[in-house]
Amino acid sequence: MLCLGDSLRHDDPAMQPFLAAIGQAQSLSALVIAAWTLAQSISVQIVESVLAERAQYPTIWPNCPQCGKRLHSKGLVKREVATLVGMIRWRRRVGRCPDGCAIGQIAPFDATLGVTPHQRASLELQALGCAFAVFVPFATAAHFVSWCSGVSVSSWAxxxxxxxxxxxxMKRLESQLEALETGVEPEVEPMAPELADVPLALSGDGVMVPLRPHGGRPEGKIQWREVKVGVLARLRSYRNRRDKVVTRLAQRRLVAVLGEIDEFKVRFWYEALRQGIRRAKTVVWLSDGGRGYWGLYDEFLRGYGQGILDFYHAAQNLWKGAAAWLDGRTKQARQWFGCARHWLRHGHLDSVLGDLSEALEVETLPGETRKTLEKVYAYLVHHQDHLDYATYKDQGLPLGSGMVESACKWLIQQRFKGVGMRWSAGGFNHLLHLRLAWVNGTFGALFEPIETGNGALDTRPQIASPN
Known part of the structure; x- marks a missing residue:
């Protein structure tokens, strides 16, 4: 440290305050913060020094896109961009058309660096801001970014x-779905060898979100719309310290759509192909009684695996029948429900259907009660192929759809249903796709520079200043 400190003092006296702060720091925390500040300052100097050197390289001027004449240099012009280590400033040559075509200033060096004409924040700083925004409100995310980088960043940015x-x-997803429509199936996502033979569990459910009725304008009554959420995961079992077999979700992937069920079906099927549904030895679909979600199973998944009706949802419908038939306040209703629930759980569906059938044969049964019992009876008959809970339990399969209910809470409720939150449909979808990219492991790919044909780096358009 003494040698490094002497070198820094000799080369740049401006570093003395940072070195003094390090020397005066008493606690470990104060020492780390002082060192971090010094490291940021050194990083800025290193980057600016490299940029200054590279800016002196000969510039290959392109032709004017309008008249075709070679651009002429107009000298060095300042440029600054907010980055993870602070504000970076450099000077580079800019060129204009000799005939005065309205093309603005062209800076080939910026293109080589992957910096667009109006970009004010570097790609890694934007990635950090978006990563924070995935979990916390925009104002809090901006504060975190400023805290990490030392650059003032606004919530609007x-x-x-x-x-x-x-x-x-969203564009990448649309491109993938268009390829699927033409018959091009996606590649199966790589997975750990130990997951290849474990069951693939699929599930779907919906959750309501508050939207603004007039887009970005705050006035008007809240409109509640359903977000359809799907989860795909491998069911990995192991023994815990108490020698009890525990099942955990591995390689969990989520799908979510603020839209119609048909959109959800296509996106869910695409992800199912990526998760190797065609190769999986055991596939199970778990859901409640929602028609749209069971329509997804019938249309895409039936030929690959077993459907399981959420046991707790089925039991809830049994209680509706008991409450209508025997009055839910009576001991008799609770006793019948307990027996019926036990029969259903242990593979005696016929006993439940027999009791309901006998009840429906009573001529003095009130009209509303009869209507409720008929619905419960039809519900159980419709799902009778999905109610063999004893067999499912013996196979180590889950009986409830808790995996998707948990996904709804994490993906939607924790971020989009805070106190006073209301969203425009566009703003909701943009952040939703970032949260999906995060949990599905594709977040980093959204911020990777793209190599162009001439060796330069091309990045997405930047539209905001950090301030």
């Missing part, structure tokens, strides 16, 4: 970064 990244995520 973070919001705009999310819109750009969310749009990119």
């Amino acid at each position: 973070v919001w705009q970064w999310v819109q750009v990244a969310g749009t990119e995520a």
Whole structure:
């Protein structure tokens, strides 16, 4: 440290305050913060030094896109971009058309760096802001970004970064779905060898979100719309310290759509193909009684695995029948429900249907009670192929759809249903796709620079200033 400190003092006296702060720090926390501040300052100097050197390289000027004449240099012009280590400033050559065509200033060096003409924040800083916004409100995310980088960042800038990244995520998904429509199936996502033979569990459910009735304008009554959520995961079992077999979700992937069930079906099927549904030895679909979700099973999944009706949802319908038939306040209703629930759980569906059938044969049965019992009876008959809970339990399969209910809480409720939150449909979708990219492991790919044909780096359009 003494040698490094002497070198820094000799080379740059401006570093003395940072070195003094390190020397005066008493606690470990104060020492780390002082060192971090020094490291940021050194990083800025290193980057600016490299940029200054590279800016002196000969510039290959392109032709004017309008008249075709070679651009002429107009000298060095300042440029600054907010980055993870602070504000970076450099000077680079800019060119204009010799005939004065309205093309603005062209800076080939910026294109080589992957910096667009109006970009004010670097790609890694935007990625950090979007990552924070995935979990916390935009104002809090902006504060975190400023805290980490030392650059003042506004919540509006973070919001705009999310819109750009969310749009990119949506475009990529649309491209993948278009390829699927033409018969091009996606590649199966790589997985750990130990997951290849474990069951693949699929589930779907819906959750309501508050939306603004007039887009970005705050006035008007809240409109509640359903977000359809799907989860796909491998059911990995192991023994815990108490020698009890425990099942955990591995390689969990989520699908969510603010839209119609048909959109959800296509996106869910695409993800099912990526998770190797055609290769999986055991596939199970778990859901409650929602028609749209069971329509997904009938249309896409029936030929690959077993459907299981959520046991607790089935029991809830049994209680509706008991309450209508025997009055839910009576001991007789609770006793019958307990017996019926036990029969259903242990594979005696016929006993439950027999009791309901006998009840429906009573001529003095009130009209509303009869209507409720008929619905419960039809519900159980419709799902009779999905109610063999004793067999499912013996096979180590789950009986409830808790995996998707948990996904709804994490993916939607924890971020989108805070106190006073209301969303425009566009703003909701952009952030939703970023949250999906995060949990599905594709978040980083949204911020990777793309190599162009001439060796330069091309990035997505930047539309916001950090301030």
